[in-house]
Amino acid sequence: MAPYLDEALLDDTDELLRKDSRGTLRALATAGAQTREAIALAGEAGVDRLSRSERPRSVLVAALGGSALVADVLELLAEPGSPVPVQARRNLPLPGWVGPLDLVVAVSLSGRAPGPVAVAAEAARRGAALLTVGEQDSPLADVCRRARGVHVGVGRGRASSRTALWSLLTPVLLGAHGLGLLDCPEDTMAQVAERLDERAESFRPSSESFVNPAKMLAVQLAETLPMVLGDGPLGGVAAARASSMLARTARIPAPFGELPDAASQIVAYFDGPYTAAGGARAGTYDERRIRLGDIDTSKWEPHHFAEPEGELMEQPTGPGGRDIFADPYLDGPAAPQLGLLMLRDAPPDPVTDASAQAVALTDAVLQTAAEAGVRVTEAQAAPGPPIVRLADHVATVDFAATFLALGLGLDPSVSPHVADLRDRTR
Template identity: 50%
Template sequence: MTALDETLLADGDGLVAADVTGVLRALASAGAQVREAIDLSAEAGLAKLADDERPRAVVIAALAGSSVVADIVTALAGRNCPVPVVVRHGGPLPSWVGPLDLVVAVSLSGRAPGPVALAVEAARRGARVVTVAGEGSPLAEIGARNGNVQVLPARGVRADGGDPRSSRVALWSLATPVLLACDALRLLSATATDLAGVADRLDAEAEASRPWSETFVNPAKVLALEVAGSVPVVLGDGDLMAAAARRSAAMLSRTARVPAVSGALPDDASEVVATFGGPFAAGTDDVFADPFLDGPAGPRLQLLMLRDAPSAVSDVDRRLADAVSTTAADAGVRVSEVVAEHGTPAQRLAQTVARTDFAAAYLALASGIDPAVSPQVADLKERLG
């Protein structure tokens, strides 16, 4: 297990120097991504979707790091969404999709095989297509056809100076146009004014989590220290925080190389609580333990609770979340919490995602890992050709 370098975590200049691919700067650009994406969406004529009848159903095509866009849409649309929202990562396109439906395809490069194939098939069947894709790409070409809409992703700050940027740090470049499209279709509320508030919330989180702030007052650094050396189980206390939990687990796995799983209350309460009696919850803090006789301590389970603002959670859901946290603590499982501040659902979700994004990046850097580059992922792609 790689030891966490707490000295580096406290050294802002050292963190920036270690972050050779610029992931921290890219994450800090999230607010700017939202503002630029609002302008690019207006230039693309995304608002004209409001002139047409609401589609019978919406299919969101997104793959890998871009798939969190679909999670955000379904979380904000809620269970009372007036039309079905279906998520697809690749083919085949559902057989019922036709001229009455809308397909939204998202790919930062515009070359992801799944979204491109789904958009091609949707256009062939006469469905309307909205694309968020890199300029000149195959996916952008489909969105530029008559009757469709193509939006360029906001440039923001590149993670490594290359092209395309990592979709993990360009989340809001991709999500903002999709949210504006869904607002125009009256599937959820995400006006340009609402999203400007999201940008402000993201800026505030970036300021609080900046590399040069002291560790003990930096919420992302504190969270990185708490999660270090653990097997995290990320649990959201409702539908909104469930989307944040899935994003957090993905960032911990891909960015910090920490195996993490996610769940949501109330559905996953029993499964998560059951693990508190398993081998990963059986660690000990015994000061008399002999590492030579007993062996090194293994990784311990860590419950990371992502909790919505108190005013947004029912008493029943709050009691359940409290009960899970108490059960974990009683079983010797460490518990960390991120609690969203008051605001719109999009603002609360954005704040929680930003906090855990920064924490994953700090955990990677302090562990001597480049948060943007995984040799194993590169090897896998090479083997697959």
């Protein structure tokens, strides 16, 4: 049975803000301001010092939890043209090849996450160059300063790494740009800030559900067991972010993948019990098509249970292949319907053979999903540089996951079970 989402609550601005105990919506709305502040803080910290030194042999990024997307984005943007390899590492051990010729980037909002702090300390011991991002007065900052690296602060009022992504990501991208690993100058990051401001305006809590894309997406996700699929590398990173936000913010499990590799994996779900096509294959003919109720079948002959010749007559169905005559009291609650959120990149310009094939594959997956009874939702990024398009997707899924949590009656920033786990592992 799908969870109940209170749509009326989504249009009650005062109640939304009351239930949002730590201001998650407000923090997400400041993403553009975070980006501009991070540009200024990176300049004050001297991130351009990296460009004045020799290019490193390799770059290793240590980030985890809500900060993990920093490593994913850096790998994504550097992969096409970086002259040196860029790798992610969540925790120790630090690879044996890391040494004085390499750069280690460690990111932690609080500056106290054991993994990034330990990686930075070990990198400093080996003489590697350091770029760290986190609180100014923190163990991570101390490690960096002692190693004469570059530490960039994150400003004040950053309560969660999930809502402070751009404070963490911006300095790393600017540093990587200075090293020639990717193309993300300050002008491009200013475009990111503008796009995030535009999305914050569209997704503001006071905007009614029928004109607010993030609220509409939240309602659609609540009615399904969602999967998230990106139509390429950029969409794949956004899909990972969506899965993480749905899990941590809305407490909704959401498998994710990236085309073309994940096509078969995602499509395989369409044969399972959460679609009309998959569910119709379970059980005998009579179990599938005839509701026996209290009928006495003890005197029925074998031929009464035989499959009829010719085509089988299915029960009338509604959208998604649902039985429109199903009685939730007699038949039990229906299983949640499988949903697919497709994160599509902006239309390619110019169109190439490779991009045309990619679009064709995405369309084929969506058609297969629709025919299997999967509820399909699409979100497409507006044109712009890659990081701007990624910001478009990230803002959409961040706001949608937060509205979904609030509509379900959950506090998006506080999970009692996560708190219990922390208490038990201290």
